[in-house]
Amino acid sequence: MKLYSKPGACSTADHIALQWTGGAFEVEVLDKDSMKAPAFLAINPAGAVPAVVDGAFVLTQNAAIMGYIADNFPQAQLAGDGSPQQRAEAARWLAFVNSDLHPAFKPIFGPGNYHPDPAQADTVRQLARERVRALYATADQRLADRQWLAGFRSYADPYLYITLRWADSVKVDLSGYQHLAAFKQRMEADTGVQAALKAEGLL
Known part of the structure; x- marks a missing residue:
């Protein structure tokens, strides 16, 4: 799983959540220019963070990404104890x-x-x-x-x-x-x- 983040943006919250999982992940830190570059626009045409790439799966929108992190690392219990x-x-x-x-x-x-x-x-x-x-x-x-x-x-x-x-x-x-x-x-x-x-x- 790879997270694209901009320092201090809401994507940094996803980065913290990933740190809390203790699992394996990558982070690419972008700035305002690289967010509008063709390489990132191919991932998120909106040119906004956060974005997650997990194999062939691409996900945007912070709330969805948080849920995806929680589901992929259930041992961290970021969405609770399963109840x-x-x-x-x-x-x-x-x-x-x-x-x-x-x-x-x-x-x-x-x-x-x-x-x-x-x-x-x-x-x-x-x-x-x-x-x-x-x-x-x-x-x-x-x-x-x-x-x-x-x-x-x-x-x-x-x-x-x-x-x-x-x-x-x-x-x-x-x-x-x-x-x-x-x-x-x-x-x-x-x-x-x-x-x-x-x-x-x-x-």
Whole structure:
């Protein structure tokens, strides 16, 4: 299995998940130019990461890739212990990050896609920051009495961690979210997280 990743993008979460499996995999680290080069466009015509190539099988979309990793390395229990309940909890929190939290950052990264007037860019960004902060309240409350979003270490946790790195970089106010802060510290102390960050030049 080979993962194509861009440092700090949501694909880094897949890289962490692969590190957590303890299994064999490859990672090719791309930049914005190599993502648009013919070699990668042949794998993903959208020119976006993550993408996974496993033999003749090519898979894109982060949530699908996380599920594929979990299914290929069941011993890591990234989707739980095999019970429908734990699988559903892992999927629920992956969906929260993938469908609610991640898209909420898009107006911060590209305000021009949401308002045509460049003079309104700062307003668009600030409104998006407030929306992101409100979403993080759900995660902070969830982590009040547990170390992991699903109640066990799952593929939702690396994705949440990567969004917290984004929040730092675009100055989302996370003051008062002590449980999220503790989660971020635990993740940064994790050897698998450190290995993925190092491989992508993020340490």
